[in-house]
Amino acid sequence: MTLKTFFGTCALGLTLALPALAETDPAVAQRKGQFQLYLHNFGVMGAMVQGRMDYDAALAQTAADNLFHITRHDQSRLWPEGTDSASIEGTRANPAIWDNLDDFVSKFVDLQNAAENLQSQAGNGLDALQPAFGATAGTCQACHEAYRDEAS
Numbered sequence: 001m002t003l004k005t006f007f008g009t010c011a012l013g014l015t016l017a018l019p020a021l022a023e024t025d026p027a028v029a030q031r032k033g034q035f036q037l038y039l040h041n042f043g044v045m046g047a048m049v050q051g052r053m054d055y056d057a058a059l060a061q062t063a064a065d066n067l068f069h070i071t072r073h074d075q076s077r078l079w080p081e082g083t084d085s086a087s088i089e090g091t092r093a094n095p096a097i098w099d100n101l102d103d104f105v106s107k108f109v110d111l112q113n114a115a116e117n118l119q120s121q122a123g124n125g126l127d128a129l130q131p132a133f134g135a136t137a138g139t140c141q142a143c144h145e146a147y148r149d150e151a152s
């Protein structure tokens with residue numbers, strides 16, 4: 001393929017993709033992607049805590065480091081007004097988020113603090129990982145109960 005054909009293909013792809021993007025806000029897929037990365041890292045620690053996998057200090061530490069950093073990702077462009085589940089398809093973000101932004105942000109801060117503690121404990125053995133993991137899971141759950149719709 002020549003360079004010209006390659007760029008030609010890209011330009012065509014972009015033209016075709018634009019109407020689809022206009023129907024929803026790309027921020028929805030992007031914030032979901034962030035949560036999938038939480039799960040990617042949280043899941044491996046969960047498997048160790050629940051005994052589905054042997055404890056591995058290096059793996060637990062890497063996962064906790066990742067979670068720490070991902071929870072620092074700036075949220076300001078991920079939650080635009082009008083991207084709640086009452087306004088658009090394809091999201092479980094409850095409209096209550098935008099009526100209680102201070103509380104929503106404080107629940108994010110709870111997660112950030114728990115992830116910081118988890119990072120300091122994850123590599124110190126299963127007995128250290130367990131309570132720090134549990135405390136972090138509690139912050140995920142608290143926000144989901146308040147602000148995430150049930151899966152349909």
Ligand code: HEC
Pocket residue numbers: 028031032033035036038039042090091092093094104105107108111136137139140141143144147148
């Ligand atoms: C401050 C609130 C908040 C916290 C804290 C939070 N979540 Fe969520 N989470 C949400 C909301 C809101 C959605 C729905 C997003 C959407 O559908 O647009 C969501 C969606 C998800 C999803 C589904 C993503 C998808 O592809 O549809 C996963 C998985 C998830 N969260 C995992 C976690 C984990 C694991 C933690 C803790 C480590 C966590 N969340 C902490 C609010 C939160």
